[in-house]
Amino acid sequence: MNSTDAGDDTWSTRPRRGRGDKAAAIAHAACGVFGRDGYTRASIDTIAAEAGASTRTLYNHFPGGKAELFRAVMRWSAGQVRDEQLVRLRKHLDPQRPPRPEDLERDLLALARAWVALMTDFRDHFSLVRHIQGEAGHVPAEVLDAWQEAGPRAVGRELALVMAALAEHGLLDVHGDPAQAVSHFMALISTDIVHRSYWGVIPLPREETDRITATGVRAFLRAYGAAR
Template sequence: MDKRSAILRGALTVFARDGYARASIDVIAAEAAVSTRTIYNHFQDKAGLFGAVIQESATRVAAAQLEIVDRHLRKITDLEADLIEFGIAWRAPMPDYAEHSALVRQVNAEAGHIPAEAIEAWQQAGPLAVRRALADRLAAFSTDGLLTVDDPLRAALHFSLLISGTNPSYRGGPVEDLTETVTSGVRAFLHGYGR
């Protein structure tokens, strides 16, 4: 593994565990098995390193989520059933990305202390990229006469919020009965957007 990758991996572990404010370059260097000088040679400062870490991590998670969007919404045979199946797959915990989920919880807790550019980069690379892909699918369903969607991005946000329930898995708490939460959310969504 090259040094930049080692730094990013080590920094993800430290930022996910300690948060942005408490993480130190010395601890990150120890986790990555590199010198602090090596970190500063690759990244200007802690803010730059954090921005690179969260953007890279969000890009990987978004790729996995985009694959779920494509797999489940490529072809619709029964809109309600297909949206429920998609919602369950989309909201199911992703153990391979547990550190990213922990990092997102840290960001939510420390948003006022994290550079705005890093948060914007994370949003663009991750959540907003996935929302745009879902919006494109919802717009296509509207064109096909399955839904009535005037603002696809807003509809995608509504869908996401409706199927999240009170304990979305990204918050790290216990997950409600996912099937029940997603089913009721999809039905509420279709009540507002269905034809």
Template sequence: MAGRLMEKREAIMRGARTVFGRDGYTRTSVDAIAKEAGVSTRTIYNHFENGKAELFRIIVEEGAVQIHDAQLDVIDRWLRKITDLEADLIDFGRAWVEPLNVFPDHFALVRQLRAEVGHLPPELLKAWDEAGPRRVERALAERFQGLVDDGLLETDDARRAVMHFLHLISGEIIDRSYYGALPLPRDEVDGLVASGVRAFLRGYQPR
């Protein structure tokens, strides 16, 4: 019995993830989720009392945590020990943008979040932000502060340096690929990351 309940819940989650990623929050109905999941609307409310709003919050937060874990692994793997600052930051940047291709369902939701931000509950946006993006930025700022302490970077605001770095290595990739919906060629991604790192270092390497 418990196994069947879990299967139903997972089917609902998969269905909701698909419909939200395709239609966004405001245009999605519980009926559409039920149809995609192959269950009744009653079954959805049995599992998720607040229906659409609760499903969206859970899916967005789970996706944010998944990306958070992947990005923390990238930080640990590529920035644990620096031997060549430019080369290591380029390798890090290439790994950093990879989740756009690895987690397409999550970034479909992110596209919808961006498009519908004025229609979403502020508490949902805050929960998503804290579950993923802000936590990762804080972890990366700590590592950049370590690079400052080691004399490899020069700044009195490591968090601001992180924001500049991320925009330079991934901003154009995100914009042109629409959060991974239209992936760019690998060599083009590598070139954009490398040019972003070099621009960052021109501003942040000690003179």
């Protein structure tokens, strides 16, 4: 395994033996340290200690130091979340089998709740994202871009295709801009939850998240629902 290939999901599944698995141990430790301390405060010494490795070993695997390690961890973590988001998207909204008009709100709500639940299911990842939002000015631009391309942009493109397909079937009116519809959908179903829960650090009661997602889906359909 190439230790700098952050798209390698074997980091989370292989027995830890040999060179590649030492990189996996370092990456897992770094994910926890970055999520806890943020990019600026996290130190190579702390990451190495929590991985049970020397700093020399860490630099052997990640010669670019903290920036390279953070980029690798973010791409790997974002890739895991991206894959799960796409699984949930296809489960609840398959563009090849569009819902009946009377079921569209139900399916959008199921998707919204499944995506909001990711903040609990991938707590370490969203702790990293929370720190990125607060420290963007201190995180190298190429690291931010790598994270966006590995996760949010890739998922956004897939969801835009689904929105376009729903429009083609007469279920939505995306006003010629499915990407904008995606942005509004995500803002309506999750922004309030993200801010109030601090990216899932202090989860809201289930009934409150259910209320917010239901209200968000209804507002989205009022803006983008096809006229009947």
